[in-house]
Amino acid sequence: MGPGTPASADAVLGAGALARALEGEIRAVGLDLLARMDRHPAPGILSAKGAHARLMEWALRDPEFKAQLFRFVDVLPALDSAGEVVRHLREYLGHVAPAQRTAFQAALAAARLAPALAAGTVRAQVAAMARQFVTGESLDDLAARLRANAAAGIATTVDLLGEAVLAEDEADAFLARNLEVLDILARAAERVAPPASDLGPGGRPLPRVNLSVKPSALAPGVSPHDPEGAVAALSRRLRPILRRAWELGAFVNLDMESVRWKEVTLALLRSILEEPEFGRGPEMGVALQAYLCETEQDLAALVAWARERGRRVGVRLVKGAYWDTEVVLARQRGWAPPVWTRKAETDAAYERLSAVLLENLDAVAPAFATHNVRSCAQAIARADRLGLDPRAYEFQALFGMADDLKAALVARGHRVREYCAVGALLPGMAYLVRRLLENTSNEGFLRQRHAGADAARLLAPPGGAAGPQTRAPAGVVQAEPAARAFRNAPGADFTRAEPRARMRDALARVGADLGGRWPLVIGGREVRTRAELTSVNPAHPEQVIGRCASASEGEADAAIVAARAAFPAWAATPPEERAAVLDRAAAWIEERRFRFGALLVLEAGKPWDEADAEVSEAIDFCRFYAAEARRLATPRRTQEVPGERCHESWVPRGVGVVISPWNFPLAILTGLTVAPLVAGNTVVMKPSGETPIVAAWLCEALAGAGLPPGVLSYLPGPGRTAGARLCEHPGTDFIAFTGSREVGCGLWEIAGRTAPGQANLKRMVCEMGGKNAIVVDDDADLDEAIPAILQSAFGYAGQKCSACSRVIALARIHDRLLERLAAAARTLRIGDPAVPGTAVGPVIDGGAREKILRHAEQGRREARLAFQAELAPDLVASGGFYVPPMIFADVRPAHVIAREEIFGPVLAVLEARDLDDAFTLANGVDYALAGGFFSRSPAALERARREFLVGNLYLNRGITGAIVERHPFGGFRMSGGGTKAGGRGYLENFLFPRVVAENVVRRGFAPDEE
């Protein structure tokens, strides 16, 4: 059935027959395309000749080699000497599979003898690989490409390499280059007659100049948690591009990046086109990704919007280039993947979306961007059925890929546009690696074709594909198929509208309900005191969060006595019942996730995402320790020996005192409290005086979960009196503490003193501070390292024991890192944490602010202030306890700011000669809590594993945000006693081990043991 077939003919056919007829038409178009492609053979990277083709061939056969090769390609542009190139080559590819070993070892041996020669050859190989996909390094190459494409009947769109920008000057440069591209293309287009692909239905000329823009490169420091703010920031640099495009009659397309930017990208398109200035032009479009389960809804909404506004928009339909990343990130966070998980589902969605596009040509201008012949054929067949002019839609393909398909489509009279990426290799590496992965993906069409799949297979319909309603929307909790004892609670995804609305609502409700009075709870009885603690919002100190009673030494004594009285019954409660209380508490908190999150924002000054992550951590502690208690409930056989049964089991220690800090007022407090409780101990909880209301809510959750009265006492009060008294009390069996080094060391001494009448030696579980360093190697990816440093150093205003307070940079990259770090730090959003997208809020109180500022003064005397953020006047006027983030350079190891924990947004940057020096500096402090290392050298990463001595070492990632069970957390030296919160074995701190050995031999007869 060709163009012009009356659609009414379909009416006489049933749905099945219709589908069969369409299938037949798709197959016919597909066969025609394949036949034409054979007449225009175009070697892709898989079939090219030469050394890099051989590498590709090996990569296809050996996934490990592929991973190592692509990692080497990724690091190569960052290496500045031949020696470094050869070293990395050896580290990545020196241990490759046997098939490649001989060839490689010969090459590597030669490389050792003549590194310069080898490095030159390697660079040339990778450059050749890059040239396959990158149109040119310089903008001058563009005009030539436009001409070459036009000669082949192909239109062009240009994309500037480079993705998320870190600083304003980087975004300015991106803007300037985009304007330049528009001008160059416009000039070039004037000199070349329009190819057929630049002519629409009836020969109507289409915009000759076509620019593709990655929205995330338009502004640094924007947060998808705040789409309105993000759209405003991105619009500032998109407007000049649109103005120039409008003058030149150009078309601007927004690329679609990872799903976290999807809502912002679509909102940006709509909002900018609604601005009066762009009411009539330029023409704009957006890429939509068929692999996202929600794209059908998004397309429907876009069509409705375009129709309502009378503004036709271009839609480039792609399958999506970030599939692996989306799946990995969603799995890490416990979210349902936002993408279809079977290739056939994506292909089927592509076909449904194609139909929608072709049926709504009044609202959208479709561009089918695919290298898959079936995907092209189905679009053509559907368009033909609708009787559409083939010039009413276009095909798009990437530079360096599927040239045969481009030629075949042009020969059939279709419009084809080539997507040309231009720019320097370094920012282009992510693009190159994506293309290499795409070409070598086993499921990909190109690979299948290269592997010799026949036409029937290549053109087969995407079988067994699910319909659009079969998947949970992205960001929704997905049950794990395998029943596991413990699973981390998934956090809220604030890139989505619904969780944002719930958080806003919770903030309003909790905010309206503040100011209550909370009594002490001792042995299940409420006790009011004359003295009170007042808790305030650190961003608005005039806002009282609540008032709570404040214990004296007398109440401390009473609490221990009550806890002793409650101990026998609770210790005798079956472990399963105790564990069930924790599971119910987890459910209680999870049901109120947003309310708890809102309280953390208001009482502790936490930004939204940090508050939400803390709620998840509290839930995790409950569930994880419940699972651990169940595990320990069954006595363990110690050794199998005939005639004797030996079992180890555990009994609770007794009465514990929990003293916890304000910086994780829910998560740390929950962990310290529920671990001893589930182990059968009774607990007196002394929360921090800055955040007693969160603690009261936790007690409510535990009571609501069925914790018997008296098992847990709530005892806020001054540390020096009530706190000290609790710890000194002879009735106390253990102390679980997290806080400052000064207090922790003091309590350790108290625990070491044995008073008359004391039943047990006191156990101390003690976690203190850190002076955590991130070491940056000279081959590190600074685009990754800098955001991770900023988040680790300044997230929650640096008030985490795991926060990064030192950066140790290798000499070769020190200056560049410092300069880019300072420029990126300028984009940090400092403000009220109740506002979504805020990165840095206030510090906890006036005392903390004074102390941090004193350290900063010391820093100014010792070192050089390389960056200090400016606080907006309204923040200063708000009375909130804000401290501007600061970065000090030229810091030496002896300086106070390089040694002492500051607990605020102050970062010291030190320079290291080499890795020996770097690890010596990193380890050369009193603490050993958390640390990070950024490097792309496998050998250096291995060294860090061995030599960087901290409790929690993070490689090539930020150093905060430990996750229960995944990253058991805690350090040694002056960071703590070596216990690991959230890890196996933690519960044992609150238990005594017992072993029972029974002789089972009677008169020489021993039963058979199972």
Ligand SMILES: Cc1cc2nc3c(=O)[nH]c(=O)nc-3n(C[C@H](O)[C@H](O)[C@H](O)COP(=O)(O)OP(=O)(O)OC[C@H]3O[C@@H](n4cnc5c(N)ncnc54)[C@H](O)[C@@H]3O)c2cc1C
């Ligand atoms: C002109 C042009 C512009 C582009 N712009 C963008 C853009 O803005 N944003 C963007 O993300 N991509 C963009 N792309 C890249 C594009 O997403 C990939 O090139 C494309 O996905 C490859 O699909 P294909 O139809 O050519 O090949 P196929 O081989 O048919 O499809 C491969 C695709 O299937 C999907 N897939 C693979 N495995 C699975 C699985 N197990 N489950 C579900 N789905 C799976 C993935 O999307 C993969 O890329 C663009 C491509 C072109 C040609």
